Amino acid sequence: MLEPAARYTGYTAYDYLEAGKDYRAFRYAQQIGRVPAYAGLELGDAQKERAQRLLREETVISLHEHVQVFPEDMGELRDHIRQGREPTGYEGLSRSGLTAVFDNGMDGTCCISSDAGWKYQDVLFDLGVRMADLAHQDFVIKAETVKDIQRAAETGRVAHVFALEAATMIENEVDRLDVLYGFGVRQMGIAYSEANMLGSGLKERADGGLTYLGERAVERMNKLGIAIDISHSGDRTCVDVITHSKVPVFITHAGARGLWPTNRMKTDETIIECAKRGGVIGIEAAPHTTISPQHPKHSLESVMDHFQYCVDLVGLDHVSFGPDTLFGDHVGLHDAFSSNLSLGQAHADVEYEKQPYVDGVENPAEAFSNIIGWLVKHDYSDDEIRAVVGGNTMRVLEEVWV
Template identity: 90%
Template sequence: MLDPAAAYKGYTAYDYLEAGKDYKEFTYAKQIGRVPAYEGLGLSSAEEERTRKLLAEETVISLHDHVQVFPEDMGQLRDHIRQGREPTGYEGLSRSGITAVFDNGMDGTCCISSDAGWKYQDVLFDLGVRMADLAHQDFVIKAESVKDIERAQAEGKVAHVFALEAATMIENEVDRLDVLYGFGVRQMGIAYSEQNTLGSGLKERGDGGLTYFGERAVERMNKLGIAIDISHSGDRTCVDVIKASTQPVFITHAGARGLWPTNRMKTDETIIECAKRGGVIGIEAAPHTTLSPQHPSHSLESVMDHFQYCVDLVGLEHVSFGPDTLFGDHVGLHHAFSSNLSISQAHGHVEYEEVEYVDGIENPAEEFYNIIGWLVKHDYSDDEIRAVVGGNTMRVLKEVWV
């Protein structure tokens, strides 16, 4: 396998265009070293060597991230997003050790034509522009199959999988799923926090479950080979989707409500039902989500509390990681788009200590070194680490993708 740092030739997003003429230029956040390096692992030299070896040699898959780079000045965020040209963080990815990343670039912040987000034409525009940029470089591979991930692993490159956090933009048009699949989308959520035509989101007062149209959409996603995500769906909708799907489903980025009592976390019932049907939960790390009583200040340690809880609940073979990070000020993004992302409703009345960033899992460039280092420090075997950082996800993809 080639070294990703050697395979990356220095391309930056939209190099083929002229900044200031073809698009508005912004000063972007650092992809490396935006915040101080995490110092909480305490690895010995042997443990550090083992961590680097595992990161370099194993198939490492992020079930959920946002690999775009955001403006250094988050006051410019809406202007940046409105032009529909978000830059991929190629430099950061080259330093990440990630083999494949499910990039959820289009969600409630996809506000090109409307501040409400989720518009079909906006999503297609965003997808198309991102794909045009990917086509002008050769380090990140647009991944649509297991073979693409295996190729990235063999060539020391990064497989980029387009994903959507919800199916809201298909409205009542099930054939739009075919169009999105044709654009390269290989993973899709059912609902974000708000209810849509498929089912209920996790912020709603009541959850009517998966709708009849939602059942049609699940059936079509199964036929197409789109992996289904229920991270932002309501409790009843989650279980309905798991039972309606003929294929295993993902909880790509969440934690356990048994450890932290917010709607953003999943109930034991949902996690167990997902696992019973062969699915996987990816442990979340976006700011102020996977907190724990033992570690109420969000950091790698609180994230791994959720990992251990889920391993104890359903077994190691059903747990992975979907850190949900980005390149830039994630807390600032939440503040700017709190209404679009329904953050307050998702947290409910649970109080938490606000942090500036999640120490140890701040962005895609650093997250998996620290995750693997934690697993090494806590005496997980190479086989166990291999499973949770990529093997479990590959098992499901081989079943779900056509």
């Protein structure tokens, strides 16, 4: 983890408002030091210096995070979410080394008006409030183009890209994609575990593939310049999307089912088809996802087992990272929203030892420091590290974004 970026001035979310008057204040989780620092990397002095240099100097992009800060008491979580004012973790981001982050804040837990989530009005409200906060500071910038990411790299800022894990909220109105694009959304999933009008989610018993409406939506996303994510889609729907899209697609946060046999992981076929058409898989680290037989207690080592598996399967040019972390108790979030997030179905038929957090990849502030440290320890070259922590993602964005 780095020292705070020089550009960061100490701004905290909604500083321009008065807590207790303009909005309800909660006690939030620590962004730094909530859990012990990872002790599993033993690097020599030269390795440490090299890892820190790469984190400071290279374009580092997370394909999938939730950079909000969550309440310290997760029993207050629903009350916190219902007021529609989730705070961005500026302090943590200032120490992350990230150049750009795809923030998927508005997913199935966006329950401002409904516990079921995914309501169009709620998503727009959440997006607008988050953008209002971003506009009141100068360290994290709203990013909509490749040039925005390049500007962030040149000026010591973090480029924040709004993303959505599914297109469920468009219902049967393809034109809503244009509205969401106008609000700044530059990456979007098809379905989040549960099937919707576009296609099937990964928890369903049967996968009917991409619907005709789904085909229209994919075509519109291509025309608009919205990168498509198939992380939570069913197997057939994934391949249909890859085939129907005229540009490469992302698997922003997943791992390999060949290593860990749950629906949440992707089949070799899906990963290969994604890569054959120029796409990239981001290796994730949300609790109890990328577990491996070699490292059954979910940790950095488990995550990197999936990384190595995917590199061996499709080559280094098609693998990146979407750790899927947040500031706060991620396991507590899963416990509170297990039905919304379809965790039971996604992890059916496997047994694992529940962990309180993913050691080494617990939050956005530490994730890439430890990932790059692991890559240095395992003798990846600077060019190889440069590719997997940002270069591969930039290559796809240059083709997909308009």
